[in-house]
Amino acid sequence: xxxxxxxxxxxxxxxxxxxxxxxxxxxxxxxxxxxxxxxxxxxxxxxxxxxxxxxxxxxxxxxxxxxxxxxxxxxxxxxxxxxxxxxxxxxxxxxxxxxxxxxxxxxxxxxxxxxxxxxxxxxxxxxxxxxxxxxxxxxxxxxxxxxxxxxxxxxxxxxxxxxxxxxxxxxxxxxxxxxxxxxxxxxxxxxxxxxxxxxxxxxxxxxxxxxxxxxxxxxxxxxxxxxxxxxxxxxxxxxxxxxxxxxxxxxxxxxxxxxxxxxxxxxxxxxxxxxxxxxxxxxxxxxxxxxxxxxxxxxxxxxxxxxxxxxxxxxxxxxxxxxxxxxxxxxxxxxxxxxxxxxxxxxxxxxxxxxxxxxxxxxxxxxxxxxxxxxxxxxxxxxxxxxxxxxxxxxxxxxxxxxxxxxxxxxxxxxxxxxxxxxxxx
Numbered sequence: 001x002x003x004x005x006x007x008x009x010x011x012x013x014x015x016x017x018x019x020x021x022x023x024x025x026x027x028x029x030x031x032x033x034x035x036x037x038x039x040x041x042x043x044x045x046x047x048x049x050x051x052x053x054x055x056x057x058x059x060x061x062x063x064x065x066x067x068x069x070x071x072x073x074x075x076x077x078x079x080x081x082x083x084x085x086x087x088x089x090x091x092x093x094x095x096x097x098x099x100x101x102x103x104x105x106x107x108x109x110x111x112x113x114x115x116x117x118x119x120x121x122x123x124x125x126x127x128x129x130x131x132x133x134x135x136x137x138x139x140x141x142x143x144x145x146x147x148x149x150x151x152x153x154x155x156x157x158x159x160x161x162x163x164x165x166x167x168x169x170x171x172x173x174x175x176x177x178x179x180x181x182x183x184x185x186x187x188x189x190x191x192x193x194x195x196x197x198x199x200x201x202x203x204x205x206x207x208x209x210x211x212x213x214x215x216x217x218x219x220x221x222x223x224x225x226x227x228x229x230x231x232x233x234x235x236x237x238x239x240x241x242x243x244x245x246x247x248x249x250x251x252x253x254x255x256x257x258x259x260x261x262x263x264x265x266x267x268x269x270x271x272x273x274x275x276x277x278x279x280x281x282x283x284x285x286x287x288x289x290x291x292x293x294x295x296x297x298x299x300x301x302x303x304x305x306x307x308x309x310x311x312x313x314x315x316x317x318x319x320x321x322x323x324x325x326x327x328x329x330x331x332x333x334x335x336x337x338x339x340x341x342x343x344x345x346x347x348x349x350x351x352x353x354x355x356x357x358x359x360x361x362x363x364x365x366x367x368x369x370x371x372x373x374x375x376x377x378x379x380x381x382x383x384x385x386x387x388x389x390x391x392x393x394x395x396x397x398x399x400x401x402x403x404x405x406x407x408x409x410x411x412x413x414x415x416x417x418x419x420x421x422x423x424x425x426x
Contacts, residue, residue, distance in 0.1 A: 002030045002102050002315075005038035005067075009056065010046025014074055017094045018044045021073075024098035029139060039315045040101050041067040044094075047076035057083060064088045068330050069313045069337075073097050078409065081345075088334050090311065090341055093409040095374075095382070100310050103317055104243050104253075104283040105137040115157050119366055120395040122166030126154050126193065130174040131181055132213060135254045136286070136314065136322035139174065146175075146182045151193050155200055162203040167396045168365050168376070169197070169207045176209055177216025188216060191223040198231035204398065206363050208380060211239045214265055215256030221265045225272040236276035237380035238269060241310075243283050245300030246293035253286060253322075259300060266304055277379040279308035282340050285333030286314045287325035294336050301343055307351040307381075309344040313337045345408055352406035355381070359416060364388075364397040375401070375413070382410040391415065 004025055008018040021042065022032070035041060041063050045056045056076050064070045070089040077084065081091045092100050116123040127148040130139075149157075158169055171193075173179060180189025190212075197207060217224060217240060228234050242262045244250050250258065269276060282297055301309070313333045316323040362375035362383055373388040373395065383401060385393060393399070393415070401413035 002039040003033040003037060004030055004040050004042060004101055005033060005035045006042040006044065008044040010075065014044055014046060021094065021097050025101055028098060030101055035066055038067055039103070040069040040071060042071045042073065042097060045072060045074035045076035047079060053083065060084060060087050060089060068315065068333065071097060071100060081408070088338065096409070100312070102312055103136055103315055104241065104281055104312050105139045115161050117161060117164050117166055120165065120167040121365065122161030122169045123172060124154065124157055124161065124169060125172050126176060127173045127179050131178045132175065132215065132256055133254055135252065136317060136320055138317040138320055146178060148180050148183050150183065151189055151196055154193055155196050158197050159201045162201055162205050167205050167363055169205055170210060171207065172210040175211065175213045175216055177212030188220050191220055191227045194227045194231070194234060198233045205233060206235055206376070207233055208235045208237060211241060213256065214240055214242060214262045217265050218257060218261045221268040225269045229272045235376065235380040236273050236378055237279065238276070239279040240265060241281035242300065243281055244286065244289065244293065245297035246289070249286055249289050249293045252288045263304070275379050277308060277381060278304065278306040280306045281310040281312065283312050283314050284337035284340055285328045287322060287327045289328070294339070298339060298343065301340060305347055307348055309340070309347070311337055311340045311344060349408045352408065352411050355403045355411050356406050357403060359400060359402050360413070361398070361400050364393060364395050364399065366395050375399070383413045384410055385413055385415065
């Protein structure tokens with residue numbers, strides 16, 4: 001669990017984005033603090049006029065000197081990311097900030113484990129705790145061992161969420177890959193749960209599976225990928241945090257997988273799914289990470305080419321074994337984090353550019369900024385439609401769209417019906 005500090009500039013909308021970021025951070029177990037004691041600083045920027053831009057750049061430089069990890073989001077960061085090239089920071093879209101904060105730790109569940117409905121999004125913790133014992137993670141001390149709800153209970157709760165208006169169901173937990181180990185003698189029940197949700201829950205909805213560690217997924221990879229391939233209700237999206245491309249570092253982290261096992265999972269999904277998204281995490285600068293270990297992480301990133309990557313600089317958490325290790329210097333961690341982040345941006349830009357001109361079936365998930373809506377396609381890629389109110393588009397709608405333009409973090413699209421009307425008028 002990280003200690004974070006956040007500064008917000010600009011309009012009411014920006015302040016709303018920051019409030020949403022903070023709520024998600026606190027739901028995940030992170031806590032606010034002052035800049036001097038923060039593990040990560042977050043700057044939500046504005047770019048109204050030139051004088052504001054100068055102010056943002058000046059403040060960003062001050063913050064990067066005051067913290068080992070600076071995340072910059074908001075209008076200026078996303079529209080003019082090149083202005084921050086000389087500043088040691090991570091440029092991240094508003095929606096992705098909560099996932100990027102932390103130390104490679106598992107997320108904590110919400111305060112209780114009851115379902116939550118937020119607009120069109122239903123959040124269902126399917127279990128609490130995990131089966132791992134990572135040397136750097138303090139979350140285990142808060143959540144304890146794995147406790148899973150039964151498949152029947154979780155299916156019933158999904159139906160309740162759909163009946164209440166949810167169109168996107170997010171299955172969450174510290175590690176969804178080991179769901180059911182405590183109920184089923186060490187054999188995961190995740191494929192069974194997903195299959196029953198798709199076959200027994202009535203209504204129109206999509207399911208997004210939350211973070212699953214490779215150690216739990218490896219033994220069920222064939223069965224899990226087959227369930228994804230069979231059911232269109234499941235987003236073809238897998239968050240599989242590898243954390244390092246070096247087996248030696250993974251052993252020191254006490255991760256329960258090897259690099260080869262991670263690759264085997266990716267290869268299985270690549271074989272069974274034509275269109276899917278791989279998300280993964282890397283920790284830069286773990287205490288025992290040498291330069292050759294870092295290069296192995298770079299090589300793995302370039303080989304696997306995930307399009308969603310969370311890069312975290314290692315920071316010590318109290319009462320963890322990694323906190324007793326001699327750490328690397330701040331400049332080393334910053335440089336390695338920057339190496340990974342630069343490759344991440346290039347990969348994301350390429351994926352989104354390749355989407356332009358293609359048609360996608362999407363679910364409108366939530367309202368965006370300035371009369372836009374945020375949609376998700378089958379691979380959980382974010383698609384923005386503008387002038388939503390004018391077109392009568394609201395969260396919960398299922399649409400077919402054509403991608404018209406790309407940005408590093410998302411793409412823009414037009415509803416196909418609108419496109420066809422324009423063509424007919426011409």
